[in-house]
Amino acid sequence: METQRRVRVGIIGCGIGIFHLEGFEKEPRAEIVALAGLDTDRCVMLQQRFSVPRRYGDYKDLLADPDIEAVTIAVPNFLHEEVTLAALAAGKHVLVEKPLARNVAEGERMVTAARKSGKVFGVIFNRRSRHDVQLVKHEVARGALGRIYHGRAFWMRRSGIPGLGSWFTNKELAGGGPLIDLGIHVLDMALWIMGEPEPTAVSAATYAALGPKGRGMWQGARFKAAPDAAYEVEDFATAMIRFANGMTLTLDTSWAGYTSHTDEFGVSFMGDEGGAEIHVKDYADTGTLRFFSEIDGAPTVIEPRLQSIHNHGEVFRRFIDSILTGVPFSPTGEEGLERVRLIEAIYRSAAEGREIALAAQPIDRTGPRTELAARSAAENSREGTL
Ligand SMILES: NC(=O)c1ccc[n+]([C@@H]2O[C@H](COP(=O)([O-])OP(=O)(O)OC[C@H]3O[C@@H](n4cnc5c(N)ncnc54)[C@H](O)[C@@H]3O)[C@@H](O)[C@H]2O)c1
Structure with missing residues (x-):
């Protein structure tokens, strides 16, 4: 185990990359040595605020820096595969933002490359780290809810299209709208909490009601809009997923809608x-969880007192654990790929206007066997022969 040294990390992307810089702030076993991004103003601001020694424009220059051993990737969805494959080829450990990829074909290539690389690889589903999610996972795992037969997942925005004309509203660049952007977070939360039941069918519909009219744009300055740009993705998606164990899950997700x-x-x-x-309203992290049960026949509600947790910080703590100690990282690329597989089936169901049956997948969720894990296994077997 290499618990004493600091891992030298590079961050690619200066948008939500700010959460990456914040997340690493309380991780003494990591050192942010560089960041990369094409938008110079934002990157300079981040470099100064977080005192990052080196700044690059294109990600390729950061990957060529031999001092960097791990990268976190926060670039638009259409670059996830390209940057991940390049980073693995350059010998870096990699964490990539959700969604893993725009589609299954891209995601499969990423997972295959990660398995061959022997590097730590995972996808950032930061919301699993929320205290409310952790508590529900714990209660479900110990059987406190009994047999779960139905779940509901939603992420609904009243007016939150992230910049008309940005990569987000371009089907080719993003892979989809709120379903692949927001829905994938709550889909992941629900499936992880439910213990990864096997999906057998999806039935879905998507709509673009406000976006094409230029309505429902993000309120605030974060995203710039180009009023004349085409709106190419859905602004609302609804789906029902059936599972082999008889459970159902409904999913509603919107960037904009009159609700x-x-x-x-x-x-x-x-x-x-x-x-x-x-x-969760407006990203609150306390006062968000209720459990329902009964005491002597009386309907009972329990509201645990929750703590605020920096979601990305928790993800990066586990990433560094994995690099230094060989403990497997989760969510694996394989888990990220399963989510993309479902999202792709939901889009297909919506496009074809019918339920889509899903073939059972032989799923190995363990992720790559890292060089460190292989080395410790070899050392253990050598010790065993002495
Ligand atoms: N986990 C979360 O909570 C969360 C939140 C927001 C976004 N995301 C994900 O993060 C990713 C980025 O989203 P965003 O909102 O930050 O987008 P953004 O458009 O605001 O930022 C993208 C960044 O990528 C950089 N970039 C683009 N091409 C590059 C290249 N060739 N080399 C180096 N840098 C390059 C841009 O310069 C920019 O800094 C998306 O995949 C999104 O789904 C995750």
């Missing part, structure tokens, strides 16, 4: 012994 939601997400579960509901 009471502001920017809200959550997951809820109904079991035959209890229920749980996470409902």
Whole structure:
């Protein structure tokens, strides 16, 4: 184990890359030595604010820096495969933002390359680290809800299209709209909490009601809009997923719609012994969780007192653990790929207007066997022969 040294990390992307820099701030075993991004103003601001020694424009220059051993990738979806493959080829450990990829074909190539590389590889589903999600996962795993038969996942924005004319609203560059952008977070939360049930069918519909009219744009300065640009993706998607164990899950996700939601997400579960509901308004991380049960026949609600956790920070703590100690990293690329597989089936169901049956997948969720894990296994077997 190499627990004493600091891992030298590079961050690619200066948008949500800011969460990466914040997330690493409390990780003494990592050192951010460089960042890369094409938008010089934002990158300079980040470099100064977080005192990052080196700054590059194109990601290829950062990857050519031999001092960097691990990278986190926060670039537009159409670059996830390209940058991941290049980073693995350059011998770096890699964490890539959700969604793993725009489609299954890209995701499969990434997972295959990661397995061959012997490097740590994973996808950032930071919301699994939320305290409310962790508690529901814990209660479901110990059987407190009994047999779960139905779940609901949603992420609904009233007015949150991230910049008309940006890569987000371009089908080719993003792979889709709110479903692949936001829906994938709550889909991941729900499937992970439910213990990865095997999906057998999806039935879905997508709509683009406000986006093409130039309505429902993100409120605030984060995203710039180009009023004349085409709107190419859905602004609302709804789906029902069936599972081999008889469970169902509904998923609703929007960037814009005339509803009471502001920017809200959550997951809820109904079991035959209890229920749980996470409902997050405007990114709150406390006051968001309720468990439902009964005491002597009286309907009972329990609201645990929650802690704020820096989601990305928790992901990076585990990433560094994995690099230094060989402990496997999760969510693996394989888990990221399963989510993309479902998203692709949902889009297909919506396009064809019918339920899509899903073939059972022989799934190995373990991720790459890293060089460190292989080395420790070899050392252990040598010790065993002495
Ligand atoms: N986990 C989360 O909560 C979360 C939140 C927001 C976004 N994301 C994901 O992060 C990714 C980026 O989203 P964003 O909102 O930051 O997008 P963005 O457009 O704001 O930023 C993208 C960054 O990538 C950089 N970039 C593009 N091409 C590059 C290249 N060739 N070399 C180096 N840098 C390059 C841009 O310069 C920019 O800094 C997306 O995949 C998105 O889904 C995740």
